[in-house]
Amino acid sequence: MWLSLARNQLTVLPPEIVSLDELRELNMSDNLLTLLPNEISHLKKLKKLYLQKNKLPRLNHNIEGCVALLVLDVSVNERVSFPYEIKYLSQNELYCEANPLLQELPVSSEQEDEEAAARIVLKSLKDRTSRSRVLLKFHPELRKSLAATRKGAVCRESFLNTWLECVQFVSSRKVLGVKNNAGVIPLRVLLCSYRCFNVGTHNYYGVALP
Template sequence: MADTLLLRALKAKPKSLNLCNKSLEKVPKIIGKIDSVLHLQLRNNKLTDLPNELGHLYQLQHLNVGNNSLTTLPEVLAELPLLQILHAFNNAISSIAPSVISELNHLTVLNLNGNKLKTLPPEICRLVNLQNLSLDNNVLAELPVELCALTKLEEFHAASNQLTMLPLEFGFLVNLEKLHLQKNKIRELPESLSKCFKLRVLDIAANELRIFPTELSALPLKELYFEENPLLEHIPVHSVQEEEILALKELAARFVMRELKDRWSYLRKMIKHYPQIREMLGQASKCAVCGESFLNTWLECVRFIDSKEELKVKNLNGLIPIRALLCSYKCFNAPGHKYYGVAFP
């Protein structure tokens, strides 16, 4: 039946070809002769591979192989230089060959929902034009840092996986608008998330979050979902802490960072000759109370913001715990601020 359909198509030279729901175990090799096809639908069959002849479809832009029995992305995909949209959802894909992913640099949409992926290859960074990546319902335990090189990515879905964290460099995804991470095991969001200046939708529901990143309120969020997380509660208990003695390295770093604020400082002129020190000081934090810089995370606190007033997110009401970093117990004990120490049960 499929052969007959393809023979007819060979004469018609179609732009689109639909072979869905044909119970195909193999795609007939004659498909390689229909090189006019731009959109190919192979959804809802029994395919375990794709024929080499598919590589003759040089103009193919849109391929749907969802709901089949693929265990990996077929090697022939590397021979489709113009492929822009690839749907391979609901297969049994457990691995992605670097040789395949490296050649799909025109891809804008990649849908791998409902597979058995445990990892992504570092070569994911080769998908330089990717705008939409969907990895829902896999078994991913981590994401490679190379994912953060996809600077054109606008929408990322990784719900219902086994993720416990995101790469620290996540903020490099500067064009990200929608982030869906519900039903994972994420305990903490990276501070760099605040650099995703276009993020409008964040779904982090049903994870293991206790607190949000420091600059969450800097994001232009329109929707935020965080139900079913063990967030810190606003139950203030009075506490005064005694000042501790700082390490020599910390004292020196704080002195240097204060000096660097003075444009005429001798240290400011000399620091350019010490790139390692500049890199180290570049990781410094700023105290939420006094505004001074410090090197190591010294005292982690929490402040509670009104989700509707400060975030201006319409779908929320109530207080949200936001991380705050303080440089000393002197600042912690200072009157008038609304930063609280974190107490664990």
């Protein structure tokens, strides 16, 4: 089963699509998508995903759920960065031509607000006897947001929102094992802090926001 909604003016992926669990090929090229829904991961049989000529600034990590993906095209979008999880997919072909992120030198980054509080909670949750654990039982919405916890690429400490979004330029052939020549691609990695960014033993670059 395949579906093409190419060359429309779509700004979002119609939500019904993610329930098409027999979908093998989805062509969303030449639209105005700025984001993929997290539920993209429901498409377990999807083999080909065409997203070229959209407005995507990033590919979310839920793409990891598309376990059958073989061909992914994100050419001609915004400054697309790829989630680290893309390493776990076995795609054969990857296309990301005309990615502005590869033409500039990324420099600095952004920090988010409620982060400090979130980290205190995350830290205290490691303690089995902590009050936060008890509180969490009564706050499913909080539990849900904490489930989105990520780990810093340098220190492996937990945090909730992106503190420092960096990219690591990797060879698509060597690291992702794709068969076509997609060259170097920017893999997104998250660092918890400038402290980790400044340790200097990594090859992560901060991304300047446009």
